[in-house]
Amino acid sequence: xxxxxxxxxxxxxxxxxxxxxxxxxxxxxxxxxxxxxxxxxxxxxxxxxxxxxxxxxxxxxxxxxxxxxxxxxxxxxxxxxxxxxxxxxxxxxxxxxxxxxxxxxxxxxxxxxxxxxxxxxxxxxxxxxxxxxxxxxxxxxxxxxxxxxxxxx
Numbered sequence: 001x002x003x004x005x006x007x008x009x010x011x012x013x014x015x016x017x018x019x020x021x022x023x024x025x026x027x028x029x030x031x032x033x034x035x036x037x038x039x040x041x042x043x044x045x046x047x048x049x050x051x052x053x054x055x056x057x058x059x060x061x062x063x064x065x066x067x068x069x070x071x072x073x074x075x076x077x078x079x080x081x082x083x084x085x086x087x088x089x090x091x092x093x094x095x096x097x098x099x100x101x102x103x104x105x106x107x108x109x110x111x112x113x114x115x116x117x118x119x120x121x122x123x124x125x126x127x128x129x130x131x132x133x134x135x136x137x138x139x140x141x142x143x144x145x146x147x148x149x150x151x152x153x
Contacts, residue, residue, distance in 0.1 A: 002066075003063045003066060003067075004027065004028060004059050004062050004063060005059070006055070006056050006059045006060075008027065009024045009027055009028065009055050009056075009058075009059050010024070010055060010056075012024040012026075012027050013048075013051060013052065013055060018042075018048055018052075019037070019042045019047070019048030019049075019051050019052065020037065020041045020042040020045065020048050021037065021038055021042075022034040022035070022036070022037025022038050022042065024051065024055060025037055025051075028058055028059065028062050029062065033128070043131070043132065043135055044135060044139065046135055047131075047135075
């Protein structure tokens with residue numbers, strides 16, 4: 001995977017009618033919100049305006065994620081190569097071995113990281129739903145305000 005550029009992300013934001021088409025979201029691999037941006041015009045412009053200020057951080061977040069995945073794969077390959085070069089005993093056998101303890105701890109950390117990433121994904125989904133509900137309430141309040149103004153005249 002390649003690192004993403006802030007310049008290209010902002011250029012796609014600009015070309016995509018100031019973010020309304022969500023091209024910058026597709027660029028960052030966020031296909032779901034990219035489709036949502038197309039269907040709603042960048043959440044009626046509010047999401048596009050929000051992206052203007054947060055797009056740089058999103059690119060950095062994406063690049064950090066790619067870098068951490070690269071480091072993780074390199075570390076796993078390194079551990080795998082070390083384990084195959086040594087004749088380590090079966091971890092299921094009785095007895096304690098420092099290498100087995102380290103390997104078990106690494107597996108526990110690896111499983112904990114996967115759970116954390118899953119929890120973060122659900123956090124962003126909930127955050128997006130709450131933002132959408134807020135925008136819908138705001139649109140209804142504006143609509144109701146104009147409806148009342150027209151009835152009083």
